[in-house]
Amino acid sequence: MDSIRTQAYAKLLENGIQAIEEVNRLLGSGYTRDDIYVISHNEDREGRIVDAADTNEVGLQEEGLFGAIANMFRSRGDALRNKITSLGFSAAEAAFYEKELDLGKVLVIAKKNLH
Template sequence: MSIESTKSYAKVVQNGVQAVETIRELGATGYLAENIYVLAHDQDRTDRIIDAADAQEVGIKEEGIFHSLANLFRSRGDELRSKIVSLGFTETEAEFYEKELDLGKVLVIAVRK
């Protein structure tokens, strides 16, 4: 499933290879690398994909200091939903995407700024 709006685009992919391909496609269509984010349920997997594709991790800049600090005390699922919402998606969308991440999939998000 992917959602497109005037601001954000999200795509769930099966693995890191597909995530890297999607990130490259988004770059070719005009999204800037600093506006493309990757999320996986496993933080190490997220980091590996980010390194391989020159994408970004959702951080303080996107979430704000309060939510970033709160994530230190949240479960990984709560943290992921918070990050997805911080990129412009609704709670319902965040819940859907987090469930996909639970299944081992990877989420690529691109934001137009």
């Protein structure tokens, strides 16, 4: 990951309403919907928040084909850590965020590619 060309921001929130508010705040500060990702330990909850905020889930483009296929065989926690690292965070940061997600929090990540 080329950290010079990428800026990544992450914020843990208590619930979906706060996550949607954070997405709107990020949109107002110059990020686009394509720059913003929502991650939750509960896949259904994550999908509802992504739909309501009209933003992204981490997918094939971010993880790559191998990562996406590997996630099909990983535990949810392992898959979440992989998704977080695919957005430019260290393994230690991903482990911290995943533990917080395990407690019911929602993670909003904004990643802007600088061209």
